Amino acid sequence: MLQLLCCRASITAPVRSLAVRQSTVRTPKPPGVALKFILGPAVLTVSARLFCHVAHCEADVNNNIPVEAVAKNPVPEFKWHILWEFVKPQLFALIGAVVLAFGAAILNIQIPLMLGELVNVVARHLREQTRNYVQEIRDPALKLLGLYGIQGLLTSGYIILLSRVGERVAADMRKTLFASLLRQDVAFFDANKTGQLVNRLTADIQEFKSSFKLVISQGLRSVTQTVGCFVSLYIISPKLTGLTVVVLPCLVGAGALIGSFLRKLSRLSQEQVMHFAQDLCYCTISCIRFEFYGLDKSCEINENLGTGIAVFQGMSNIALNCIVLGTIFAGGTLISRSEMSPGDLMSFLVASQTVQRSLASISILFGQMVRGLSSGARVFEYLALKPTIPLSGGGRIPYNSLTGRVDFTDISFSYPTRPGHQILKKFNLTLPPSKTVAIVGESGGGKSTVASLLERFYDPTSGVIMLDGLDIRTLDLAWFRGQVIGFINQEPVLFGSSVMENIRFGKPEATDAEVINAAKQANAHRFITGFPDGYNTVVGERGVTLSGGQKQRIAIARALIKNPSILVLDEATSALDAESERVVQEALDRATKGRTVLIIAHRLSTIQGADLICVMSDGRIVEAGTHLELLSKGGLYSDLIRRQRAEGKK
Numbered sequence: 001m002l003q004l005l006c007c008r009a010s011i012t013a014p015v016r017s018l019a020v021r022q023s024t025v026r027t028p029k030p031p032g033v034a035l036k037f038i039l040g041p042a043v044l045t046v047s048a049r050l051f052c053h054v055a056h057c058e059a060d061v062n063n064n065i066p067v068e069a070v071a072k073n074p075v076p077e078f079k080w081h082i083l084w085e086f087v088k089p090q091l092f093a094l095i096g097a098v099v100l101a102f103g104a105a106i107l108n109i110q111i112p113l114m115l116g117e118l119v120n121v122v123a124r125h126l127r128e129q130t131r132n133y134v135q136e137i138r139d140p141a142l143k144l145l146g147l148y149g150i151q152g153l154l155t156s157g158y159i160i161l162l163s164r165v166g167e168r169v170a171a172d173m174r175k176t177l178f179a180s181l182l183r184q185d186v187a188f189f190d191a192n193k194t195g196q197l198v199n200r201l202t203a204d205i206q207e208f209k210s211s212f213k214l215v216i217s218q219g220l221r222s223v224t225q226t227v228g229c230f231v232s233l234y235i236i237s238p239k240l241t242g243l244t245v246v247v248l249p250c251l252v253g254a255g256a257l258i259g260s261f262l263r264k265l266s267r268l269s270q271e272q273v274m275h276f277a278q279d280l281c282y283c284t285i286s287c288i289r290f291e292f293y294g295l296d297k298s299c300e301i302n303e304n305l306g307t308g309i310a311v312f313q314g315m316s317n318i319a320l321n322c323i324v325l326g327t328i329f330a331g332g333t334l335i336s337r338s339e340m341s342p343g344d345l346m347s348f349l350v351a352s353q354t355v356q357r358s359l360a361s362i363s364i365l366f367g368q369m370v371r372g373l374s375s376g377a378r379v380f381e382y383l384a385l386k387p388t389i390p391l392s393g394g395g396r397i398p399y400n401s402l403t404g405r406v407d408f409t410d411i412s413f414s415y416p417t418r419p420g421h422q423i424l425k426k427f428n429l430t431l432p433p434s435k436t437v438a439i440v441g442e443s444g445g446g447k448s449t450v451a452s453l454l455e456r457f458y459d460p461t462s463g464v465i466m467l468d469g470l471d472i473r474t475l476d477l478a479w480f481r482g483q484v485i486g487f488i489n490q491e492p493v494l495f496g497s498s499v500m501e502n503i504r505f506g507k508p509e510a511t512d513a514e515v516i517n518a519a520k521q522a523n524a525h526r527f528i529t530g531f532p533d534g535y536n537t538v539v540g541e542r543g544v545t546l547s548g549g550q551k552q553r554i555a556i557a558r559a560l561i562k563n564p565s566i567l568v569l570d571e572a573t574s575a576l577d578a579e580s581e582r583v584v585q586e587a588l589d590r591a592t593k594g595r596t597v598l599i600i601a602h603r604l605s606t607i608q609g610a611d612l613i614c615v616m617s618d619g620r621i622v623e624a625g626t627h628l629e630l631l632s633k634g635g636l637y638s639d640l641i642r643r644q645r646a647e648g649k650k
């Protein structure tokens with residue numbers, strides 16, 4: 001699929017032949033891993049983690065965006081209604097996943113309370129030395145075990161469901177985006193880089209899928225757990241919870257201050273790297289010393305940033321440990337006053353750790369969500385694109401009454417990517433039915449542009465192109481390209497399938513007999529049957545296992561199989577050696593009989609038999625006639641002939 005897209009987007013030739021037919025789940029690194037075992041009142045730890053993480057996160061986000069995009073592209077808007085269209089078919093699975101995740105989160109809230117119960121049993125046993133310890137502990141222990149089991153099952157369940165939803169949504173998005181890209185006209189591929197398109201099909205969709213799964217699963221769990229455990233904390237000990245809430249704003253304030261300083265440093269470092277990357281594009285030897293200075297500066301800022309983060313982590317470690325100590329101290333006081341049991345203290349510490357983990361995970365998820373939304377927005381931007389030249393709709397001319405006469409009337413044209421550069425200026429030309437017209441002229445004069453306009457790869461800026469007196473813009477494009485015009489150019493695009501499939505690409509419903517007949521007309525049958533696998537021979541990627549002349553004859557067969565009324569040959573033999581050219585020319589001579597033919601040629605020797613030869617210069621036709629007429633005129637054409645003969649002798 002991607003190969004097809006690269007093929008379509010990288011050069012116009014493949015685009016033309018196509019146009020004729022028409023998890024790694026990224027788990028965010030937990031910040032402050034060193035603090036893993038700290039049992040601190042969560043809210044307090046979170047502020048530290050949150051701000052520290054934001055600094056990292058910002059650096060990460062920027063690192064993923066190409067310099068060019070950071071500099072120029074505004075982030076497109078995320079369209080929720082488009083996402084809804086993809087999610088709708090998976091709604092049942094999604095609701096199931098949400099319910100299971102919610103259930104798992106509720107059970108997670110119960111676990112600290114159950115642990116507290118267990119500790120109370122142990123403490124009572126120590127205090128009262130009861131003999132039936134096993135009997136007493138069995139029930140709460142089994143309950144806890146059951147809770148762990150159910151929680152595990154629910155977790156597996158929602159992860160399975162969510163990954164199913166994520167994969168299907170991503171696959172649907174990829175298919176729809178690919179189809180949407182294939183519908184675009186050639187001007188779109190002129191303006192957009194292949195890498196960018198492939199990136200949207202792969203990296204952006206992957207990023208969106210990972211974020212989607214992560215945000216729903218962990219987001220739901222974390223929010224539920226945070227709220228639930230907070231309620232538990234309050235129920236266990238309103239006093240301890242109150243203490244926590246008093247300390248919180250101080251820590252959040254300090255964290256915010258240091259966090260904003262670190263973010264500033266991170267931004268500075270990013271800007272430095274960005275400037276370096278941009279400057280490098282234009283850098284000459286003379287400015288290399290300056291660039292080294294830039295690199296040193298960036299290194300210095302990064303070192304400062306590293307030191308800042310390290311100090312921040314160290315300080316938050318100390319703060320968190322002190323808070324655990326403080327909680328145990330305050331809890332111990334409450335226990336000694338019989339206002340709290342040891343089990344309650346245990347529950348408080350475990351619940352607060354759950355809140356701490358959940359809040360830290362929410363802070364990570366926030367960064368992930370921003371990334372996911374911008375990836376999704378980039379994908380949706382291309383999904384919503386409408387081609388300026390629609391592939392279907394419009395009239396058709398019945399085959400029996402189609403004569404194949406083409407008129408270019410007062411055509412002016414500039415490529416959309418270069419609107420100021422006019423290629424054709426009031427260009428006029430008629431291709432009479434069943435006649436061969438050749439266009440010659442200097443390189444870059446606009447000959448291939450005439451063929452592109454006839455194929456409707458672009459529409460003229462002004463003027464009209466008519467088929468049998470009808471403006472081609474009013475005709476059904478799929479019919480026009482698929483049945484009326486056959487196009488053969490210098491670089492035929494073959495796909496890595498069999499010869500049979502490659503020829504059938506011109507007319508998907510063709511029978512084997514039709515394929516063989518087209519191959520015979522194209523002088524290709526003999527060499528194809530000479531292969532051990534005949535028509536089933538696989539031609540290799542882009543036809544690498546065939547010679548230039550063989551590829552060209554398969555392309556001719558592909559064009560002939562649809563029995564087109566008009567044939568466009570754009571430098572069809574110019575890439576071939578003399579022997580291959582002779583064989584291909586023979587095929588072409590046969591193929592052009594009885595059709596309206598437009599030949600664009602470099603080698604003038606190949607078009608001497610044309611009914612009309614037109615010489616192009618400065619965007620219009622300046623001379624026209626047969627070979628002999630033009631020679632006797634002694635104008636531009638005879639000049640070109642003379643020059644080519646002189647070059648041939650060299």
Ligand SMILES: Nc1ncnc2c1ncn2[C@@H]1O[C@H](COP(=O)(O)OP(=O)(O)OP(=O)(O)O)[C@@H](O)[C@H]1O
Nearest residue numbers: 190415417418423442443444445446447448449450
């Ligand atoms: N896709 C495009 N976008 C912008 N400009 C283009 C595009 N394709 C061609 N051009 C420009 O249009 C002009 C005419 O190109 P065209 O290919 O029609 O010339 P040509 O006469 O066929 O040349 P040659 O004989 O070398 O094939 C050239 O200046 C070329 O640079």
